[in-house]
Amino acid sequence: MFDVRELGARFQLRFDNGAYRRWIAGKEVILHCHHYNSRLQNTIEGASAVDGRAIIVRAAEAVFRDHVANAIAQSDDLAMRLRVARNLYAHLGYGWLDFSRLDAGTITATASHFVEGWNAGFPGRSQPVCSFAEGYLQGAIHAVAGKTVYVRERECMIAGASACRFEVVTERSEPVATHDKTKHAFTQKAPPASLPSNVDxxxxxxxxxxxxxHGNPEGLIPAFGVYLASTPADFYNRICLDFITAMGEAGLxxxxxxxxxxxxxxxxxxxxxxxxxxxxxxxxxxxxxxxxxxxxxxxxxxxxxxxxxxxxxxxxxxxxxxxxxxxxxxxxxxxxxxxxxxxxxxxxxxxxxxxxxxxxxxxxxxxxxxxxxxxxxxxxxxxxxxxxxxxxxxxxx
Ligand SMILES: [Zn+2]
Ligand SMILES: [Zn+2]
Incomplete structure (x- = not known):
């Protein structure tokens, strides 16, 4: 179970009042709900002209490799680094990861934001759905242990399994995905005067x-009648831009x-x-x-x-x-x-x-x-x- 007090100081929200931005562990994060996140995944992975699954996995690997690394302290030993990776995932609202069988190459998840989203929007799926978790885990394992691996979901709660089960595949020659961007200098204009309304x-x-x-003991954020998750803007931008680029190559x-x-x-x-x-x-x-x-x-x-x-x-x-x-x-x-x-x-x-x-x-x-x-x-x-x-x-x- 997720204890939000454990390592909570590392995930403290910083809200930038002038820009209306939420920051957690050095990444700007956006709150969206399970409907949007699963729908976006369904769009990108459902387009037959592109390898949408690879777009999601590589984006998650690149962005969360940085995000987990941001939350790790230099003095952390391996066990603590894994706890940071697990707790960041839960704090952001994606669910609960169990690394206790990592030595045997197995990771399990007993709650999943994306499974909740697919059950709400696209029920009845028989194939594993947690490609986001695969990418998160690939990035996290690189940040924690410096290892470049594939993580493959072998069983998923979407198809009735009691937990999602991931296999760590150590044979990988492809380099770890990186996230490169250049800062764009921009001066925000002053906000216009508010229009009259009864709303403060x-x-x-x-x-x-x-x-x-933030995540509850299951690592989920049930609030406002939906499941929320705090997702780095970098992830959304990367999957949407890569999707448009890949679809563009197919004339779409x-x-x-x-x-x-x-x-x-x-x-x-x-x-x-x-x-x-x-x-x-x-x-x-x-x-x-x-x-x-x-x-x-x-x-x-x-x-x-x-x-x-x-x-x-x-x-x-x-x-x-x-x-x-x-x-x-x-x-x-x-x-x-x-x-x-x-x-x-x-x-x-x-x-x-x-x-x-x-x-x-x-x-x-x-x-x-x-x-x-x-x-x-x-x-x-x-x-x-x-x-x-x-x-x-x-x-x-
Ligand atoms: Zn799953
Ligand atoms: Zn615009």
């Missing part, structure tokens, strides 16, 4: 930042971008439907809501506290349309840091999809499927195209 956005952000959002770049927007649109509805029907929302945001538009302002405030960026509603005069501005979205920075050059077209697919999804949630009716596609969002300006901020226009279809 600062109070919402402050309350959420003070909430202890625009399909890839559309799929990423669709996932976020569904996520915007699923995540915030869960959040809006949770006791946490009722206690914190509910008392501020006097009209439907207040819910929209409340949702944007919550998303800022989740680390999605510093974005604001800049125009909202009818239920048929909204304009949002993002001052420092992680996708925009991710593109510039990884590509090292400006883009011809906007690149913030997550925020584009979420912008449509939250309008469908607040003003639409019926099931998620019935609401999907009833609003359309377009990113009309992007930091990636050398603009000072990203803008999103959403309209009812």
């Amino acid at each position: 956005s600062d109070k919402i952000v402050q309350a959420l930042v003070e909430m202890p959002i 770049a625009s399909t890839a971008k559309k799929l990423l927007v669709f996932d976020a649109e569904t996520c915007g509805m699923n995540t915030f439907r869960g959040i809006m029907s949770s006791p946490e929302w009722d206690g914190l945001v509910g008392p501020m809501i006097e009209q439907p538009s207040d819910s929209l302002f409340g949702i944007v405030a919550v998303s800022n506290a989740l680390g999605w960026g510093n974005w604001h509603i800049t125009k909202h005069t009818s239920p048929n349309a909204v304009t949002l501005e993002s001052l420092n979205g992680y996708e925009a920075f991710g593109f510039l840091e990884h590509r090292g050059a400006f883009a011809k077209n906007p690149q913030c697919y997550m925020l584009t999809g979420v912008a449509a999804g939250i309008m469908e949630l607040v003003y639409g009716s019926g099931t998620i499927e019935e609401r999907f596609g009833t609003y359309v969002a377009e990113e009309t300006a992007c930091i990636c195209c050398a603009r000072e901020s990203c803008s999103f226009e959403v309209e009812k279809v």
